[in-house]
Amino acid sequence: MRRFSRTLFAVLALGGVSLLAANQTARAADPQRWSFEGPLGTFDRASLQRGFQVYQQACAACHALSHLRYGDLEGIGLSDHQAAAVAANAMVPGGYDSNGLAVLRPGIASDFFHDPWPNPQAARAASNGAYPVDLALITRQRQGGADYVYRLLTGYGDAPPGAAMFNNRNWNDAFPGNQIAMANPLRAGQMTFADGTKATVPEMSHDVATFLAWASDPSLEERRITGVQVILFLAFLTLLTYLLKRRIWTGLPRD
């Protein structure tokens, strides 16, 4: 038994190391390898936190992340103090002062993520008429999910010669119709990651896609763990019931 567990540990450790090694090199590959894919995948916390930084610095100025609260950031591995600090950096509507004027206050953990726009018209007016979509469910709403987000962010390029471009549109290989209103939001080295990871465009795209996949489905890990527990319990109960069934049906002349 001990030998078995030692072997199992060795296999798992080797698998983990090779996965880590693969992660370092596979960012530019297509299709992407996602930490959360497969039935038992979990979100890579480091990637989630880098992805959150990318969202904050490259996306949040135009794209809302509704339905999410600052406190939810504990799900990407931040402590409650860190999540509260992120919230405190945002100014949210804080009711009215004694003169009846609207005031802003620093956010707290239970506040929803700051919406960059007061209304959709303001968003369109500031974005060449195109509405910057809410990103809270983006990997569910688009065919391909996180892969689509990655392909879109790495899909910018020069329009092929002869392509008739509309005004204020950018060529993108992954976008349906290839003409997207959003300008390329990512440049290599535009931000510095605290963990020393190099901020290449594929790296930032991969991390922000991981973060958005988490934002679309924050209960994914709890769901999978619960699923394993439920199925193990049911499997054990099924085994007992099968034995009982066999016991009851034996003694009956059959075949």
Place this chain on the structure above:
Amino acid sequence: MAQEPQTAQGSVAAPATRANWARNLFVETPPGASFPYGETRLPRNQGVLWHFGILAAVSLSLMMLTGVFLAMNYVVGVDPFATIQYLMRDVSYGWLIRLMHMAGASIFFIVAYVNLARGIYYGTYKAPRARIWQLGLVTLILMQITAYTGYLLPWGQMSYWSTLALAWTLGGIPFVGHGVVRWILGGDTLGAATLTHFYTFHILFAFAVVGAVYVHIRAIRENGPSNRDGVEAVAAEDVLPFHPYYTVRAGLAVLVFLILCSVVVFFIPYTFEHAANFLPADPLVVPSNIVPQWYLLPFYAITRCAQNSFIALVLVLAAWAVLFALPWLDTSATRSARYRPIFRPAFWAFIVLVILLGWAGAHPTTTGWLLLDRLFTLLYFVFFLIVLPLIGAIETPTPLPVPASPRLGGPASGAWPSVTTLPGTRGLETS
């Protein structure tokens, strides 16, 4: 239980068998003495597919249970889409009850459709069980109405547009159609009033399903259980007591079913969902292809055949009518497809046809798909109105097994003890 299959009193001596503690434990102290477990006899030759009735009942129970908790947290208000996100993200275990309910609807329909197909294959709708079949169809219609109204509640793009597309089929009712649709929707198009209406209908029809299932089960008890050979289980050798034999076997089936359900709910919960339904409903943006839930697709394909909504309504009502008339359209005296060499392949062709019908219904109404829609719809009616009666007339069924024969699940040779002398069934004799 007047119509219960006749059981001969024990004429064979009890064989010497060792005490079966498990059987004794459960028979000596049956849980819930008011339900006549022991008196009910079930044919030995009920196959695995006969479990789908109880599986449907389990699905329904889970839907009712999760539905109650969803109803506690769902806010019928200005932003139903945000309500669902609140459930998924903020309510404790909200994601669990919501995903169970969402995937559970598809699972319930899979089980119900297998149950229906089982009835067709084994001809269990024939006399004296036509009533059971028709009550089952009534249950299915109520299920579809419940699912249709429930699908609007998340207020996604596909919820909105498929609800609108299907609602206007009722506009085909002569003279009053427009008024009826306005009355149901609370306006010409979908709005806050529609949501309140559909929320109420959803709960109302869910309880109607429970009622219909109750009557369906009563009819099964009154007309006697069917079996895969279609030969009435009249000999004592052909039946077993419901308890403990079938309670434990059904329990096993339910557990295996729950494991499969868990795989869906916990690991692939979004399998049956359209990506477009994660977008909030937008009355100004029509999706490029409107697709209702998969379990409505064959009927949706039939309604799409006609441009005129009156004809569409007539077609879909006719599609249901032929199902209700199935006990008379199938003219063969032999029930089970096991003994019907021509009906057997025809049945499988029909199953493929229904899947093709749904497949066509999931595509946009371009000329090619519309042509396929119409072709498959035509074949659907040809199967019921021409093929089935014809097969009954020309087919020569293979010989049926006689009662108490090994082919009904009994022993290959030698005497088989009758029910009342089986070990562990002391005190189960019917009076």
